[in-house]
Amino acid sequence: MGPGTMRPVMSLPSLLQALFLVSQIAAAAPSVESGLSVEALDRRGMPLRDPQAADFTIVQNGVPLPVAGLETGTPWRVVIYVDRVLSGTRTVRAAAGLLASQAVALAALGPVEVVVAEPAPRQAQAPTRDPVEIDEALSRLLLTGDGRDDLRALRQRSYEEIAAPAEHPEDVAGRLEEALATEVRLVDRQQDGLLEWLADPRGQGGPRVLFLVSDGYELDPRPAYLARVEDPARRAALAGGLADPGLGIRSRELAETAAALGWTVLPLPAGNERLPELGRWRTRSTPDLPIGVVVTPGRRKEKEPAEEPTLPELAEPRAPLTALAEETGGEVLTTATATTGAVARLGIRLWLRYTVPAGTAGDLQPVVVGSTTAASLRAVRWTGPPVPGRVIARRALRLLAGDEDEEDLTAAVALRPVEEAGGGWTLEVRPEEPSSRRLTIAVGGASGATVTHRLLQPADLGADGLWRVPLGPLDGALRLAVVLDSPAGGSWSGRVLPVVAEIADEEGEEAPLSVVAEEPVRFEPWTGRGVRIVAPAGGRAVGPVEVEVDLRLPAERRLERLELFWNDELAATLYRPPFRHRVNVPEERPVGTLRATALLDDGTLAEDAVLLNSTAVGERLDVRLVELYVVVTDRDNRPVRGLGKEDFRLLQDGREQVIAGFDDAGxxxxxxxxAFDSSASMFLKLPDVREAARSLLSAGLTARDRALLVDFDSAPRLVTGMTGDLGNVSAGLDTLRADGSSDLFEAIVFSLQKLQGVVGRKALIVYSDGIGEGEKTSYRACLQEARRANVPLYLIVTNERAARASGGGVLEPLDGYAERLDRLAAASGGRAFFVRPSQDLREVYDAILRELRSQYL
Known part of the structure; x- marks a missing residue:
């Protein structure tokens, strides 16, 4: 059915039969009350006159249910959800304008909140029934709300990569598969974020409507990518190897789950709608001026919005939006007329209360609404528990993929191998308290991931207080995600377990339940990009050994040199294929490591290593010699120089490690x-920040040093990549413009990732005024990345309040924010500097450089 198609009305004979069954069920079982919103119109498209509960029937999962009552004028929870990642600028601004013109009508429905996803959802306007506040929030989006249009931008980059010349035919297949996987991850991330927001328990129990601002996406992007392959035979061969990405299935599941959660969804892919006139909207503080007008002496702001760059078009991107609207009883809105009508019809919708027999909640169930008086109906097509299993399943899959932070599990869990015939595994769960829990398990293997659910009841606990869940064989599985929650809603917890038996102690006893072994090393077939030693593969190799390396690089990267090492001693340097060389492995000392290291033109590094002539089971090494750069300071934070190797001890997990080498790395x-904060709050500070940074680049760094530049507000951007041309980096400072909100943690994670693979000593210096507005990346995720990256992080926070908080005074206006930043920097081996706006930043840069020039390796 199309977006404007109405659901057929139940026939009179069917209705009479349904009413008879309703009376039988109502007399036979206890029940609980539920409700749903219905748009019921007569043949003229007008609301029904004097509707009665007896005029309606509800059939849930094939079972007629009695309608207990009918209400009109029930307050709505109204959410305007703007997905900037999947929207272009015209769509964001046009939709914001259409809804701003309806501010009074929206406020009459109920509290209105505005949510912006870029990529993670954050609240841009708290729930309010004040039309002026709603108007102002939407008008800001109209005037300044740029769409990111990440999907189409990704398409353009991927098309260029696929069309670029390839040395090997399989490179084209690799590029195509990677592009497809990247697009699917992007869409899944946005849809998961939307699903989590929809599952928020706030406002449950009444009607809820979601105005979804999005351009949509393709349910099957494979044809679009295959079309970029010019050779028909090659295209046909590639098509046979591309599996269905599953977006169609997940799109349908999202629509059904949104309906079951009680949402009516009204998508607004309004990119072709004419942008409204700005003069219609007025602020409370400046009633004579339209919102967003900048008043500057001697200047008038009359510039029209810039044209969006031409990006590839998508095939049927509205298909998932149409399905979402149909399953939830909504409609797709693309014009001002349609939007005005839809908002008006929300106000005359009916709230039907009906009874459900106890014990029939289960998971999602289809629901059909019938009427003896209405000519057309719109209503949700699904119902279900407060937190459907699909919501938890997606959480478990994100947890398994590393896209979701682990939450402290409300139980101790462990995997035990089954010793009896048939083998397999058992999951043991010891809850903190004996209450009902839903257990969701996502198992990842070479062929994908599977998800299962099980309800754990206190009566099923063993005498030792454990739930034992048989899992069967986990062939090929590397790890599994365990999630515990209550089906009735509320908090959830989860963690990832490696598929490996628990550690045994010295007496052969199993380890305590809370102890989990390290993830085992698994060796996968070589299918990706990077460096791989293909010969020798490991094992026995003595004397002159033929070494062959397979090198696969991104299309935009160029190899500077490939180095071969035997036990960290350079054996050969190769500059072009074929990458083959004979390396001598001495018979008197045959055990050692063969390593291949590729240095690329952007300074990044890729390498592989193989252990030869060892009795170890696993011979390929996925680790290398760890380099630790250390700064020693006295009580006044002054670097201490002149120390030797004997002055240091290195402990890992409490065990002393051998220091293989020591040097003064200064x-x-x-x-x-x-990385520099360029959010709107930086408007007055930015000129001084630029000058101090130029001083660092020109006087602090040397001709042998390199730098990269990141600019961030609500999202980070790479201004210049890692380069030795410090003048180019300095010129990049001129592109910084103060605008938007600030996401410090996302910028730190982004910048640390840009430093991955950079050879030698490195550090990250981040400047911010500490005024954040709804961080999209969590502090916990940022802390994990800082610990993992092995890059010292130096935070400079110019904010009067933060400076006072860090100084140990009684005022802590940032509610611990300064302490969190201090812990973040310390965890990476760096420092946090909290300075006042008037303080000279060059002093801070000098202190940072003194530390870095005093490092030991």
Missing amino acids: ASPLSIGL
Whole structure:
């Protein structure tokens, strides 16, 4: 059915039969009350006159249910959800304008909140029934709300990569598969974020409507990518190897789950709608001026919005939006007329209360509404529990993929191998308290992931207080995600377990239940990009050994050199294929490591290593010698120089490690990442920040040092990549413009990732005024990345309040924010500097450089 198609009305004979069954069920079982919203119109498209509960029937999962009552004028929870990632600028601004013109009508429905996803959803306007506040929030989006249009931008980059010349035919297949996987991940991330927001328990129990601002996406992007392959035979061969990405299935599940959660969804892919006149909207503080007008002496702002760059078009991107609207009793809105009508009809919808027999909640169930008086109906097509299993399943899959932070599990869990015939595994769960829990398990293997659910009841606990859940064989599985929650809603917890038996102690006893072994090393077939030693593969190899390396690089990267090492001693340097060389492995000392290291033109590094002539089971090494750069300071934070190897001890997990090498690294070249906050609150500070940074680049760094530049507000952007041309980095500072909100943690994670693979000493310096507006990346995720990256992080926070908080005074206006930043920097081996706006930043940069020039390796 199309977006404007009405659901057929139940026939009179069917209705009479349904009413008879309703009376039988009502007399036979206890019940609980539920409700749903219905748009019921007569043949003229007008609301029904004097509707009665007896005029309606509800059939849930094939079972007629009695309608207990009917209400009109029930307050709505209204959410305007703007997905900037999947929307272009015209869509964001046109939709914001259409809804701003309806501010009074929306406020009459109920509290209105505005949510912006870029990529994670955040609240841009708290729930309000004040039309002026709603108008102002939407008008800001109209005037300044740029759409990111990430999907089409990704398409353009991927098309260029696929069309680029390839040395090997399989490179084209690799590029195509990677592009497809990247698009699917992007869409899944946005849909998961939307699903989590829809599952928020706030406002449950009444009607809820979601105005979804999005351009949509393709349910099957494979044909679009295959069309970029010019050779028909090659295209046909590639098509046979591309599996269905599953977006169609997940799109349908999202629509059904949204309906079951009680949402009516009204998508607004309004990119072709004419942008409204700005003069219609007025602010409370400046009633004579339209919102967003900038008043500057001697200037008038009359510039029209810039045209969006031409990006590839998508095939049928509205298909998932149409399905979402149909399953939830909504409609797709693309014009001002349609939007005005839809908002008006929400106000005359009916709220039907009906009874459900106890014990029939289960998971999602289809629901059909019938009427003896209405000519057309719109209503949700699904119902279900407060937190459907599909919501938890997606959480478990994100947890398994590493896209979701682990939450402290409300139980101790462990995997035990089954010793009896048939083998397999058992999951043991010891809850903190004996209450009902839903257990969701996502198992990842070479062929994908599977999800199962099980309800754990207190009566099923063993005498030792454990739930034992048989899992059967987990062939090929590397790890599994365990999620515990209550089906009735509320908090959830989860963690990831490696598929490996628990550690045994010295007496052969199993480890305590809370102890989980390290993830085992698994060796997968070589299918990706990077460096791989293909010969020798490991095992026995003595004397002159033929070494062959397979090198697969991104299309935009160029190899500078490939180095071969035997036990960290350089054996050969190769500059072009074929990458083959004979390396001598001495018979008197045959055990050692063969390593291949590729250095690319952007300074990044890729490498592989193989252990030869060892008795170890696993011979390929996925680790290398760890380099630790250390700064020693006295009580006044002054670097201590002149120490030797004997002055240090290295402990890992409480065990002393051998220090393989020691050096004074202060004179080694530095690779510095510079990240600067350019949010709107930086407007007055930005000129001084630029000048101090130029001083650092021109006087602080040397000709052997390199730098990269990141600019961030609500999202980070790479201004210049890692380069030794410090003048180019300095010029990039001129592109910084103060605008938007600030997401410090996302910028830190982004910048650390840009430093991955950079060879030698490196550090990240981040400047911010500490005024955040709804961080999309969590502090916990940022802390994990800082610990993992092995890059010292130096935070400079210019904010009067933060400076006072860090100084140990009684005022802590940032509610612990300064302490969190201090812990974040310390966890990486760096420092946090909290300074006042008037303080000279060059002093801070000098202190940072003194530390870096005093490092030991």
